[in-house]
Amino acid sequence: MTIVTAKEIRNQFIDFFKEKDHRFIPSSPVVPSDDPTLLFTNAGMNQFKPIFLETAKPTHPRAVNSQKCIRVSGKHNDLEEVGHDTYHHTFFEMLGNWSFGDYFKPEAIAWAWELFTKIWGLPKDRLYATVYKDDDESFQLWKKITDIPADHVYRFGEKDNFWEMGDTGPCGPCSEIHIDLTADGSGGKMVNAGSPEVIELWNLVFIQYNRQPDGSLKPLPSKHVDTGAGFERITRVLQNKTSNYDIDIFNDIIRGIENTAKQTYAGHPHEPAFRVIADHIRMLTFSVTDGAIPGNEGRGYVLRRILRRAAMYGRKIGMHEPFIYRLVGDVVNTMGDAFPEIRERKEYTEKVIRTEEENFNRTLDRGIEMFEDIAGQIFKKGLNVIPGDQVFKLYDTYGFPFDLTRIMAEERSLKADEESARQEMEKQKQRSREEGKKKFVAAGIEWTVVQTVPGSKFLGYDLLSCDAKILKYSRDGSIFQFVADRTPFYAESGGQVGDKGIAVISGRTVEIWDTQKIGDDSVHFADDPGELTIDKDTVVQMNVSTDLRKKIVKNHSATHLVHSALRKVLGDHVQQSGSVVEPYRLRFDYSHFEKMTDEQIFAVERIVNEKIRENEPLKHHRDTPIEEARRMGALSFFGDKYGDKVNVVQFGDFSKEFCGGTHVSSTGEIGLFRIVIETSVAAGLRRIEAVTGDTAENIMNGERMIIDKISNMFSCKTEDLVSKVETLFSENRRLEKSIAETQLRLQSFFLDDLVSRAKTVNGFKVVSEKIELPDGVELKDIGDRLRDKLKSGVGVLATVRNDQLMFVCVVTEDLTKTYQAGTLIKEVAKVAGGSGGGRPHLATAGAKEPGKIKEALEKIFELIK
Numbered sequence: 059m060t061i062v063t064a065k066e067i068r069n070q071f072i073d074f075f076k077e078k079d080h081r082f083i084p085s086s087p088v089v090p091s092d093d094p095t096l097l098f099t100n101a102g103m104n105q106f107k108p109i110f111l112e113t114a115k116p117t118h119p120r121a122v123n124s125q126k127c128i129r130v131s132g133k134h135n136d137l138e139e140v141g142h143d144t145y146h147h148t149f150f151e152m153l154g155n156w157s158f159g160d161y162f163k164p165e166a167i168a169w170a171w172e173l174f175t176k177i178w179g180l181p182k183d184r185l186y187a188t189v190y191k192d193d194d195e196s197f198q199l200w201k202k203i204t205d206i207p208a209d210h211v212y213r214f215g216e217k218d219n220f221w222e223m224g225d226t227g228p229c230g231p232c233s234e235i236h237i238d239l240t241a242d243g244s245g246g247k248m249v250n251a252g253s254p255e256v257i258e259l260w261n262l263v264f265i266q267y268n269r270q271p272d273g274s275l276k277p278l279p280s281k282h283v284d285t286g287a288g289f290e291r292i293t294r295v296l297q298n299k300t301s302n303y304d305i306d307i308f309n310d311i312i313r314g315i316e317n318t319a320k321q322t323y324a325g326h327p328h329e330p331a332f333r334v335i336a337d338h339i340r341m342l343t344f345s346v347t348d349g350a351i352p353g354n355e356g357r358g359y360v361l362r363r364i365l366r367r368a369a370m371y372g373r374k375i376g377m378h379e380p381f382i383y384r385l386v387g388d389v390v391n392t393m394g395d396a397f398p399e400i401r402e403r404k405e406y407t408e409k410v411i412r413t414e415e416e417n418f419n420r421t422l423d424r425g426i427e428m429f430e431d432i433a434g435q436i437f438k439k440g441l442n443v444i445p446g447d448q449v450f451k452l453y454d455t456y457g458f459p460f461d462l463t464r465i466m467a468e469e470r471s472l473k474a475d476e477e478s479a480r481q482e483m484e485k486q487k488q489r490s491r492e493e494g495k496k497k498f499v500a501a502g503i504e505w506t507v508v509q510t511v512p513g514s515k516f517l518g519y520d521l522l523s524c525d526a527k528i529l530k531y532s533r534d535g536s537i538f539q540f541v542a543d544r545t546p547f548y549a550e551s552g553g554q555v556g557d558k559g560i561a562v563i564s565g566r567t568v569e570i571w572d573t574q575k576i577g578d579d580s581v582h583f584a585d586d587p588g589e590l591t592i593d594k595d596t597v598v599q600m601n602v603s604t605d606l607r608k609k610i611v612k613n614h615s616a617t618h619l620v621h622s623a624l625r626k627v628l629g630d631h632v633q634q635s636g637s638v639v640e641p642y643r644l645r646f647d648y649s650h651f652e653k654m655t656d657e658q659i660f661a662v663e664r665i666v667n668e669k670i671r672e673n674e675p676l677k678h679h680r681d682t683p684i685e686e687a688r689r690m691g692a693l694s695f696f697g698d699k700y701g702d703k704v705n706v707v708q709f710g711d712f713s714k715e716f717c718g719g720t721h722v723s724s725t726g727e728i729g730l731f732r733i734v735i736e737t738s739v740a741a742g743l744r745r746i747e748a749v750t751g752d753t754a755e756n757i758m759n760g761e762r763m764i765i766d767k768i769s770n771m772f773s774c775k776t777e778d779l780v781s782k783v784e785t786l787f788s789e790n791r792r793l794e795k796s797i798a799e800t801q802l803r804l805q806s807f808f809l810d811d812l813v814s815r816a817k818t819v820n821g822f823k824v825v826s827e828k829i830e831l832p833d834g835v836e837l838k839d840i841g842d843r844l845r846d847k848l849k850s851g852v853g854v855l856a857t858v859r860n861d862q863l864m865f866v867c868v869v870t871e872d873l874t875k876t877y878q879a880g881t882l883i884k885e886v887a888k889v890a891g892g893s894g895g896g897r898p899h900l901a902t903a904g905a906k907e908p909g910k911i912k913e914a915l916e917k918i919f920e921l922i923k
Contacts, residue, residue: 062296062297063306064289064293064297064305064306064307065395065396067178067289067292067293067296068124068151068153068289068396070177070178071122071124071153071173071287072122072123072124072153074169074173074177075120075122075155075169076122078120078169079120080118080120080121080122080155080156081117081118081120081121081122082121082122082123083105083121083122083123084123085123085124085125085126085397086099086104086105086125086126087099087126087348087349088126088127088128088149088344088345088348088350089345089348089349089350089357090104097356097357097360098127098128098129098130098345098350098357098360099125099126099127099128100127100128100129101125101127101152101286102123102125102127102152102153102154102156102284102285102286103154103156103263103284103286104125105125106121106156106158106284107223108577108578109158109282110223110227110228110265110282110284111223111227111228111577112280112577113576113577113578113579114577114578115578116158116159117702119157119158119159119160120155120156120157120158120160120161121155121156121158122154122155122156123153123154124151124152124153124154124289124396125151125152125153125154126149126151126344126348126397127149127150127151127152128148128149128341128344128345129147129148129150130148130341130360130364137367138460140333140334140337140338141330141331141332141333141334141335141336141337141371142330142333142334143254144254144294144300144301144302144303145254145257145290145291145294145301145302147290147302147337147340147341148337148338148340148341148364149337149340149341149344149345150288150289150290151289151290152286152287152288152289153286153287153288153289153292154284154285154286154287155169155283155285156282156283156284156285157282157283158280158282159280159281159282161283162264162266162281162283163195163196163199163233163262163264163283164199164203165283166262166264166283166285167196167199167200167203167204167233167262168203168204170235170260170262170285171203171204171206174235174259174260178292178296180237180295180296182205182206182207183207183210183243184237184238184239184243185206185210185235185236185237185238186210186211186212186235186236186237186238186246186249186256187200187206187210187211187212187233187234187235187236188211188212188213188214188218188219188233188234188236188249188250189211189212189213189214189219189231189233190213190214190215190216190219190220190231190232190233191213191214191215191219192231193213193219193231193233193264196231196233196264197211197213200233209246210246212249212250214250218234218250219231219232219233219234220232221261221263221265221284222269224269225269226268226269226270226271227268227269228265228267228268228269228278228282229265229267229268229269229275230263230264230265230266230267230281231263231264231266232261232262232263232264233261233262233264234250234258234260234261234262235258235259235260235261235262236249236250236256236257236258236259237256237257237259237295238255238256239255239256239257239295240255240256257291258288258291259287259288259291259292259295260285260286260287260288260292261285261286261287262283262285263283263284263285263286264281264282264283265278265281265282265283265284266278266281266282290302290305290307293305293306293307303332303333303336303337307392307393308336308392309392310388310391310392311336311339311340311385311388311389311392312332312336313388314384314385314387314388315332315335315336315375315385316332318377318381318384318385319372319375319376319377319381320376321375321376326375328371328374328375330371331371331372331374331375332375334367334368334371335368335371335372335382335385338364338365338367338368338382339368339382339385339386339388339389340389340393341364342361342364342365342368342382342407342411343386343389343390343400343407344397344400345357345361346361346403346406346407346410346411347399347400347403347406347407348399349635349636351410351635351739351740351741351742351743352365352410352414352740352741353740358740362414363453365382365411365414365415365418366418366458368382369382369415369418369419369422370422370458373422378419379419380412380415380416380419381415382411382412382415383408383409383411383412383415384408386404386407386408386411387404387408390404403633405631406631406633406649406742409651409742410741410742413651413741413742414741417741421455425452425455425458428451428452428455429452429458429463429466432444432448432452433467433470433472436472442471442472442473443472443473443474443475444463444467444472444473444474444475445475445478446475446476446477446478446479446480446481446482447478447479447482449463449474449475449476449478449479450478450479450482450483453479453483454482454483460474460476460479460480464476503532503534503539503576503581504532505530505531505532505541506530506531506532506592507529507530508527508528508529508530508531508592508593508594508596509527509529509594510529511529511543514529514541514542514543514544514545514549514578514579514580515543515544515545516544516545516546516548516549516580517544517545517546518545518546518547518548518557518602518720519678519680519720521546522546522601522602522604522607523546523599523600523601523602524544524545524546524599524600525597525598525599525600526542526543526544526545526597526598526600527542527543527594527595527596527597527598528540528541528542528543528563528592528596528598529541529542529543531592533586535586536585536586537583537584537585537586538568538583538584538585538586538587539581539582539583539584540581540582540584540598541579541580541581541582542580542582542598542600545573545580545582545600546600546601546602547559547570547573547580547582547600547602548573548602548607548719548720549573549574549575549580549581550572550573550574550575551575551718551719552637552717552718552719553617553636553637553638553639553719554610554614554639554719554720555610555638555639555640555641556572556573556574557570557573557602557603557606557607557610558570558571558572558573558602558603558606559600559601559602559603559606560601560603561582561584561598561599561600561601562598562599562601563587563590563592563596563598563599564587564590564591564592564596566587566588566590568584568585568586568587569584569585570582570583570584570600571583571584571585606641607720608727609641609642609750609751609753610639610640610641610720611720611721611722611727612722612727612728612729612750612751613639613640613641613643613644613748613749613750614639614644614719614720614721615676615707615709615721615722615725615727615728616644616666616728616731616748616750617634617637617639617644617646618707618709618713618715618717618721619665619666619669619670619709619712619713619725619728619731620644620646620662620666620731620746620748621634621646621648621693621713621715622665622712622713623661623662623665623666623669624648624650624662624746626665627658627661627662627665628650628654628658631649631650632648632649632650633648633649634646634647634648635647635648635649635743639719642749642753643734643747643748643749643753644747644748644749644750645745645746645747646745646746646747646748647739647743647744647745648743648744648745648746649742649743649744650742650743650744651741651742653736653738653744654736654744659733659736662733662746663731663732663733666731667730667731669709669710669712669713669725670725670726670728670729670730670731671726672710672725672726673724673725673726674709674710674712674724674725675709675723675724676707676708676709676721676722676723676724676725677707677708677709678705678706678707678708678721679692679705679706679707679708680705681703681704681705682703682704682705682706683702683703684702684703684704687704687706687716690706690714691714692706692708692714692715692716693714693715693716694715694716704716704718705717705718707719707721709725728750728751729750729751729752729754729755730750730751730754730755730758731748731749731750731754732748732749732750732754732757732758733746733747733748734747734748734749734757735747765779768783805840805843806843808829809840809843809844809847810847812825812827812829812844812847812853813825813844813847813848815827816848816851817919819919819922819923820922820923822850822851822852822870822873823848823849823850823851823852824851824852824853824918824919824922825844825848825851825852825853825854825855826853826854826855826915826916826918826919827854827855827856827915828855828856828857828911828912828915829855829856829857830857831857831859837855837857837864837865837866837902838866838900838902840855840866841853841855841866841867841868841900841902842868842900844868845868845869845870845899845900848868848870849870850870850872850873851870851873852867852868852869852870852873852877852882852918852922853867853868854866854867854882854883854886854915854918856911856914856915858908858911861908862904862905862906862908863890863892863904863905863906863907863908863911863914864902864903864904864905865883865886865887865892865894865902865903865904865905865914866883866900866901866902866903867879867882867883867886867896867900867901867902867903867918868899868900869882869898869899869900870899871899874898874899877922878898879896879897879898879899879900879901880894880895880896880897880898880901882901882918882921883895883896883901883902883903884903885917885921886903886914886915886917886918886921887903887904887905887914889905889910889913889914889917890905890906890907890908890910890911890913890914891905891906891907891910892904892905892906892907893905
């Protein structure tokens with residue numbers, strides 16, 4: 059085999075299938091924008107799922123790509139193996155080729171064998187193919203159309219060789235290709251046995267069935283091919299390495315860790331730490347680039363744990379200061395040509411990771427102290443296992459991965475109850491899974507098909523009403539769902555909510571309360587119209603709510619103006635990270651690392667309102683080839699999903715962006731723009747909430763009424779209001795100071811009286827009294843002043859506040875060796891059913907039985923005698 063670079067291997071795979079009429083499809087982001095069932099993109103097929111579900115049609119029957127993938131949760135969770143073995147990763151590339159109803163098993167098997175053996179020269183006697191136990195067709199094809207050794211084709215069951223998207227839906231048998239890397243070539247018996255010496259390289263999935271709710275398999279009308287080959291594993295084999303981490307794509311990253319830690323990877327006693335960090339910085343770089351932010355829920359929670367895990371392993375090689383962010387540049391140098399988005403967002407990614415690292419470092423040492431305390435308690439009790447709840451607490455509070463807690467425990471001859479800890483973690487994961495619940499699940503709708511013609515043509519850019527024909531419908535309780543051949547209703551997308559309105563079906567009027575995009579279909583969700591006959595001739599009159607749509611388009615167009623204004627005021631690093639466009643507000647998330655000042659907020663408002671007053675007309679470039687749109691200078695940001703043709707929304711030279719939403723015909727229609735709040739979402743991510751049109755006017759009118767009312771109260775002009783309020787605050791502060799001084803004088807007289815009534819016991823004064831506390835005065839403060847007045851003595855004061863009995867005990871410095879306030883107050887409070895404690899010179903207590911206050915106060919004399 060000729061040694062080739064990782065870059066050459068990736069290109070050779072793509073070029074091989076392009077020559078076989080496959081269209082290259084760029085990798086989708088690792089943060090799915092249109093599939094809430096996934097935290098991260100975990101396979102090449104994710105972006106093609108609508109095609110397999112038959113809710114969308116392919117633009118080309120054959121496709122090829124290298125997909126960025128993250129597997130760090132769920133059934134694909136290999137986190138604890140990452141770095142400790144040679145071939146597991148959280149981030150990896152999946153090379154894949156697809157057929158959408160075109161070629162099938164013969165071509166997929168023949169081409170895989172051709173690429174592996176003829177193009178890349180893998181030794182045939184080291185390759186093994188596996189097929190599903192009942193897939194006789196694939197079993198025979200391997201022997202008929204390839205020259206694989208006849209005894210190298212194995213059958214396996216569903217666990218290894220049958221692929222399913224879910225409990226129901228598209229599925230089918232698969233055929234895997236494994237390679238024997240043992241020294242003597244005796245690894246045939248270790249296929250599918252989890253051995254690092256015999257590993258899977260490529261999986262060919264043949265999607266030919268539809269799993270029914272009763273578990274039965276129904277043949278699909280169109281059969282598909284979905285393959286996935288492990289890029290890092292293939293590169294390792296072709297470069298003749300014994301570990302994925304030794305291939306060239308990791309060289310710069312490992313070298314970066316060595317330079318940062320000033321230690322050498324090869325032969326280091328903590329070699330796995332280098333591999334863990336190298337893997338995790340790739341995962342962090344790509345996920346932050348694609349829009350994920352460390353946080354406490356969902357994918358943000360996963361990101362935070364991965365970063366903290368890398369930081370913990372950094373400690374093993376002497377890295378006690380933030381260092382992970384410094385490695386982003388090494389990932390960019392290695393992979394930026396194939397994935398230019400990481401180069402474009404390098405500075406932003408570094409800032410996000412650095413901020414999170416700095417925050418973690420402030421808690422890390424406390425976490426280590428907590429571990430030491432836990433270990434100390436275990437030793438004291440004569441035990442040798444750290445309980446699961448404590449293991450999880452270290453994980454959840456301080457980010458200690460279970461494996462690191464286990465290692466730290468083993469260093470002290472202890473064990474960690476990881477099983478119980480995992481049960482605690484499962485509860486946490488359930489919260490993450492909730493993020494993946496879809497509002498409406500496409501696979502869960504059982505359609506009644508009226509006619510099978512291409513549908514859901516959107517007319518809503520130009521019309522708010524039209525007549526249409528129903529293509530399919532479904533009833534679910536009181537909900538009626540239908541798809542029409544054309545519609546003026548905008549389906550929720552790109553942050554813009556779905557249209558509402560009414561539909562008239564065979565004379566019956568129903569309310570459409572939401573419109574959702576499911577594949578290529580615009581699905582209208584409405585109240586059930588009751589029993590009626592729907593056929594291919596049934597006409598539905600569609601009417602969008604004009605009032606709501608007008609409010610929505612004002613807010614949507616305003617988000618484009620906000621985006622440009624933010625970039626002008628804060629800088630070109632600002633990028634949209636999400637938005638919500640509703641009738642009565644807009645929300646705009648953007649990348650920035652500091653809270654906006656009042657001046658910056660006012661500047662953004664001023665710029666947007668200037669553009670509104672200029673009444674710039676909309677230029678709506680529809681169905682524009684994507685490359686032409688980019689040449690126009692339209693903004694598009696990685697993470698959004700675009701087809702071959704896009705819509706571009708332009709307002710003069712000020713704003714030009716890719717956008718499929720609906721908009722005003724000119725900016726003047728927006729009327730007025732007002733920022734309501736600017737706040738933080740996460741490290742490096744800010745949020746603006748704003749209003750437009752009459753909503754903004756109503757807020758401003760309300761504020762004006764408040765200002766007028768206050769001006770009338772002060773009998774002054776609006777322009778004098780600030781100085782009047784400042785004068786009021788100044789006078790209030792003067793009066794508060796005067797009252798405090800008066801209270802101090804009164805307290806002094808009051809305490810002098812208490813001391814004058816003190817009893818002498820054992821040669822010093824003892825005060826024991828019930829007192830009434832003035833508002834705003836604390837019992838502890840009175841005790842401090844009493845101690846100063848006593849000179850030499852002991853004092854106990856009690857009061858009742860909110861039906862609670864409270865005590866304070868003070869002892870002057872000369873007596874604390876004999877009488878300690880903490881000991882005395884415990885006994886005093888016990889009389890009234892309470893407890894307390896404190897320092898030798900001052901202690902406090904609480905009690906539940908105010909009726910025993912006199913008896914408790916007498917106790918002090920008994921204790922001193």
